Amino acid sequence: MTPSGPSRRAFLLGVPAAATAACATGHPAASPASSDEERSLATLRVVDPALPLLSMTLYGPYDVWRPLALAPPRAPFACSLFAARHGPDGPVLGRNFDWDPNPALLLTTRPPAGPATLSMVDLSYLGVGRDAALRAPRDRRVARRLLNAVRLPFDGMNEHGLAIGMASLPSPALPPKLPGRPTTGSVRVHRLVLDRARTVDEAVAVFRAHNVDFTGGPPLHYLVADRDGDAAVLEFVDRRLSVVRGADGWHAMENALLTGTGAAGRARHRRYRIMADRxxxxxxxxxxxxxxxxxxxxQQSHTRWSAVYRLRDGVLHYTLNREHARRRTARLAG
Known part of the structure; x- marks a missing residue:
């Protein structure tokens, strides 16, 4: 049975249920905005009203461990991801995010310490629906809620050329629960990787240094890739972190475990087979x-965004709602 209430809302961040119950849903307390927050909110724009997609640049420091209460998911994520090493644009990480038709945010972070990042965020987890997202640039209360999006990157890339994304798994995953390690949620761990890792090996080290909590949400696995072309899928099996390295210049995953599964078993999954063959x-x-x-x-009927992260030049090419004729671009530089 799926948990409900605060324990269900906590899974993305790994926040104790008691803490989430005490938080206001998805937005800071009513305190004066700092100068960095004011500067950030001034960048908030509606990029596309159809999804809708917003964009914002977050300036200044942030507390990645700040507790948040989150709206619950309604169904498992279903996504497709791949890494390709040898293309003319350098290594890329490609990703379809297949999920409910919720508003999204393209978030750029420029902290005073640590790398700049680009990431995509599902705003429904901050309690921001379609109507609220569209009025966010002129609604102060909603806009301030978006300052918390930094803790929820559903996929992203940092200025060092390290990218990460996730997909759900249909079977239970059993992460280790080791004493002395901080606990992070299944999406907050993306932020830790983007802020702390330059390479796939460093991303693996971030995972090993934390307990990842899937409580109340679907089990996930992760694809990480770096500007040197290394790539790995990270999965939890029998209370251990399994690191499945890419080979022959590519890697791919969708909604099935790779650990312990040979090429024939992986090819039974249609989207994996199409990616692997190409x-x-x-x-x-x-x-x-x-x-x-x-x-x-x-793509699937519920693909919300398709993103190609170019890891050497920090450029993101993306499309929304399966409209591939309308490509958009975002850059980490500048």
Missing amino acids: LRATGGGLGTDAALALLRDV
Whole structure:
């Protein structure tokens, strides 16, 4: 049976249920905004009213461990991800986020210490629905709620060329629960990786240094890739972290475990088979256009965004709601 109430809302962040029960849902207390917050809120824009998608640049420091109460998920995530090493644009991480039609935020962070990052956030987990998202640039109360989006990157890339994304798993995952390690939620761990890692090995070290809590939400696995072309899928099996390394210049995953599954078993899953066949045929040599075309070929009826993170030049190419003729671009530089 799926938990309800605060324990269900806590899974993304790994916050104790008692703490989430005491928090206001998704927005800071009514205290004066700092100068950094004011500067950040001034950048808030509606990029596309159809999804809708907003954008914002967050300036200044933030507390990644700040507790949040979150709206509960309604169904498991279903996503497709791949890494390709040898394309003309350098290594890329491609990702379809397949989920409910909720508003989203393209968030740039520029902290005084630590790397700049680009990430995509599902705003429904902050209690922001479609109507609220559209009025956020002129609604102070909603806009301030979006300051918390920094803790919820559903996929992203940092200025060092390290990218990460996740997909759900249909079977239970059993992360280790080791004493002395801080506990993080299944999406907050993305923020820790983006803030602290430059390479796949460093991303693995972040996972090993924390207990990841799936309480109240679907079990997840993760794809990480870096600017040198290394890639790995991180999964939890029997209370251990399993690191499945990419080979032959590519990696791919969708909603099935890779650990302990051979090539034939993986190929039984249609989206994985399409990605693997294309990546194998090209030796991981996909440019931006080819990567977006592959995401189009594995999209589902509920694909909300398709993103190609270019890891050497910090450029994100993305499309919304399966409208591949309308490509958008975001850059970490500048």
